[in-house]
Amino acid sequence: MLDPPLRSRQLPSTVQLFVLGVALLALGATLRHGSFAKRDTDRLAFVAERQPAGTTRDSSVRHPVVLVGPLLGQTLQVNDARWLNPCSPWTPTWTTAWLNLDKLAAGCALHSSHAQLGLTFDPTTNRTKSPEHVQVRVAEGWDGLTFFGIDVYGNLTQRLESEGFARDVDILPMGYDWRLSVADWEQEAFPRFFRTISDAVSKNGQPVVLTGVSMAAPFTHAFLKWANAKRGGKSWVQKNVHAFVPVGGPFNGAVNALSALVGGMAFAYTPPGQPGAAKFTCPLCDPPMAEQVSEEQFVMKVVDGFGAVLKELLMDWLVTDITRLLREFPSLYWMSPGVDDSIPDRSYVTLQHGPWAQPEEIKASGLPSLFRRLLMHDEAERMKYALSVGTTEDPGVPTHCIYSHNVRTYSHLTFPAGGVLAKIGASVEIGDGDGTVHSDSLSVCERWKSTVKVYKLPGVRHGFEVIVGQVHDVIVGVAKGDDAALDAWTSPAFVDLDVPRDGMTNATILDDWQARLLVTKEDA
16 A cells, blocks of 8 residues: 555554555555655666566567456446435536545545435345435546546556557556445446457457556456356357456455454444554564554554544544445455465454353355344345355466565454453454555465466555556566566565655655565575
8 A cells, every 4th residue: 555654643543453444555655656756767668677687578468457356446436316405516527536535525425324425235136325416436438447536557657558558448447436345246247348358359359458456356357257257258258368467466455354244344443552452463474573562652553543533634523434334335344354265265354252161263155144243234144145146266377476464463353252351452363464464365376377476565555566667677677578588577675665755855655664574684
């Protein structure tokens, strides 16, 4: 996630790790694109230096690249035609709903049970509905892949253009309403994705490369499954899709998303030193991490903040509404841990019933029942559906899987079951991952027979992969059919990551990333 480091007066909520990180990757990418312009002029020389001797680039081959949007990092527009509603313009028109920092617009989009972005879920059809007379859509074309008007994939598209690719010719955007369910996407987004691919193949004469960061990966996986089963079949996929290049894909969700749903956006841990303060354990951390850390240490050195950042961007009175809205979005349940088809059902939550009682492990398959026990029955239905449309099975297309590791990441949650123990507070186990998605989910792609190669990056925070030169090298190599360069690609050392430099100070973002490393030894 490309959010710039922010400090907050509040302890960050558990939702922070998963949600805003992806949404703010656009903001961070642009900040670094603007202030690190020197990198663009040096990029081709840098690639040439890293190009192994004896390898060549076949400039005659250019597979069209379809860039798929991430969770939250896409602009949503609303057309509010409710009669005599203060949020409805006299002449209904499409306006930005996510994310709009105008106080009135933000309130209309997020506030109250009739918020413009609110959704109701029908468990019989597994589809959602907006409030009556309210329509929501992703902005069209490249406008959809923006956040605050900033191009989410700006650095990557510039690299592709330097290699001879062109926007709207063989670099194509694929935005979608990231709030919805897979069943919703099957009605509009997937058919549009299908047409985008078919048109690109028809115009360019080459099958496409499908890529994107974070939820773009499972979204594309679900699309491929839909295309195989309901549109075109395996022959269409084989003919039209050259490769799938997921970047930081949470193929089995993220513990952070689950913590957002259970704890809520406003679930701020009690400050250290007070009864009920959260405890953090990190068996793999080197150097060790204290069980209870200060606010500043938590924000800057343990995890990144979602709740804290949203409080800065929006207004305090919207915090409760954000919690409610998150719980209405089927996509957040889909991005919670599920059952991995290739390994035994795992537990990601432990309930403590008392000092002498045996802890109760809640496995992924039991998450719907956990919500019911919490009297969150609507949420239980959304979770039940999410488990039925998992994305851990082999997609059946050549896959080049990119992800990061060695970043402190939520890996397990322990909650008090209630009663007197509730005053003790929660416990969070920190493990390996990319700062948002735990390693077991990121590495799902390693178990697929169709995976050609896995490309691991040390210490890159989730969402930031799209500004790393070595990631661009992989996507360009796949798109240009440069098998020699792909074969020669090796995982860089942390200090050798190709990231933008400040033209004035020559500083890089690596200093910020290093504070979040799981293991800081040079040989880690």
